[in-house]
Amino acid sequence: MDFNDTPAEAEYRAKVRAWIEANAAEYLEPPAAPYGLDEFVARSKAWQAKKHDAGYAGLTWPKEVGGQGLSPMHQIIFNQEESRTYVPTGLYSIGLGMCIPTVFTHGTPEIIARYVPKALRGEEVWCQLFSEPVAGSDLASIRTRAVRDGDEWVVNGQKVWTSFAHRSDFGIIVTRTDFDAPKHKGLTMFIVDMKAPGVEVRPIRQMSGSSDFNEVFFTDVRIPDSHRLGAVGDGWKVALTTLMHERLAVGGKPRHAPGYRTLLEVAKGIETDTGPAIERADVRQRIADTYIADEGVKLTQMRALSALSKGAIPGPEQSIAKVVVAKTMQDMSAFALDLAEGAGLAVTPGSDLERLQQSYMWSAGLRIAGGTDEILRNIIAERVLGLPGDLRPDKDTPFSQLKPL
Structure with a gap:
């Protein structure tokens, strides 16, 4: 495994770095205070445009849909250089990372022409409407219903944990169109206008103080059949396209997330009954554990980069990185806050402890988003280690005969 850029990659990296330094000068340091939602959205749209x-959007997308037609390594290099800054990018992580690739893979030429260019420039924001109150990790158990009425479909149901739904213009929604088919075979995917009559978005207040997640209710929402993605009943196949992109997107460590170095600095500044925390054997052991986990994730991702550089597609090994990252972040943050005792509650804005506090509150969601730990461990067991698959007695049972949990 060669961690160094090829000459061509090094040349591209230098070009990207120079452009970012010239165009993102105000984002080279963290903001003095968190942005309000309106300012975050405005700054995100300006940066995406x-x-x-400059030709740095949709780097790996086909040229015929407005992309650059470059290799995954070009996108990775750009992401690496962009991650050195504090530019706001999260508003588009769902839409450009998951939704729009699904649209241009399964949509008609007319749908692609209408939606992809505006999304790529950041003019329209997208969300992903998958999870439901009784169907989280088991996506095929959704109950949001779509019934055909001439050239339209009438949708009724509820989605939950939908990121940025309250700021989205459109979304992709998976629905159940056949309750008598087995649960994986009665699904159909659509594009839905988030401003359409009958769509109600309710932000969910999180313990971190933010409201990124939402629950969304659909009451007799009409969707043209022209906005269907894929064939009727092929929704699971279409959803797999989205999920493949989602797990790749959430598999790595979040930008600027605290790591073992943060824990090291916090331990240096905490006094315990026996002296500085950094001198305690148990503290040093936890720092070492975090370092090992961080390096393991780094090397696993390097393996994926190595595969990409050779033209291969990273496999289910990406699930390993997500399982380790989420659990390590939660365990490390909880340990640091316990070590700080009362100081872990009344943190100073901008301090390492505040970063760890935010990490602790966010990491619980990270262990669910993009597949729970349990789902991903099954993927690792079955597709990486080759172990026997779980028994699935409901696989061929009509959905209407299944009892909700």
Whole structure:
């Protein structure tokens, strides 16, 4: 495994770095205070438009849909350089990372022409409407119903944990169109206008103080059949396209997330009954555990980069990185806050302890988003280690005969 750029990759990296330094000068340091939602959205749209106009949006997308037609390594290099800054990008992580690739893979030419260019420039924001109160990790158990009425479909049901639904213009929604088919075979995917009559978005207040997640209710929402993605009943196949992109997107460590170095600095500044925390054997052991986990994830991701550089597609090994990252973040943050005792509650804004506090509150969601730990461990067991698959007695049972949990 060679961790160094090829000459061509090094040349591209230098070009990207120079462009970012020239165009993201105000984001080279963290903001003095968190942005309000309106400012975050405005800054996100401005940065996405700037990337688009410079040819740095949709790097791996086909040229015929407005992308650059470059290799995954070009996108990775750009992401690495962009991650050195504090530019706001999260508003588009769902839409451009998961939704729009699904649209241009399964949509008609007319749908692609209408939606992809505006999304790529950041003019329209997208969300992903998958999870439901009784169907989280078991996505095929959804109950949101779509019934055909001439050239339209009438949708009724509820989705939950939908990121940025309250700021989205459109979404992709998976629905159940056949309750008498087995649960994986009665699904159909659509594009839905988030401003359409009958769509109600309710932000969910999180313990971190933010409201990124939402629950969304659909009451007699009408969707044209022209906005169907894939064939009727092929929703699971279409959803797999989205999920493949989602797990790749959430598999790595979040930008600027605290790591073992943060824990090391916090331990240096905490006094315990026996002296500085950094001198305690148990503290040093936890720092070492975090370092090992961080390095393991780094090397696993390097393996994926190595595969990409050779033209291969990273496999289910990406699930390993997500399982380790989420659990390590939660365990490390909880340990640091316990070690700080009362100081772990009344943190100073901008301090390492505040970063760890935010990490602790966010990491619980990270262990669910993009597949729970349990689902991903099954993927690792079955597709990486080759162990026997779980028994699935409901696989061929009509959905209407299944009892909800």
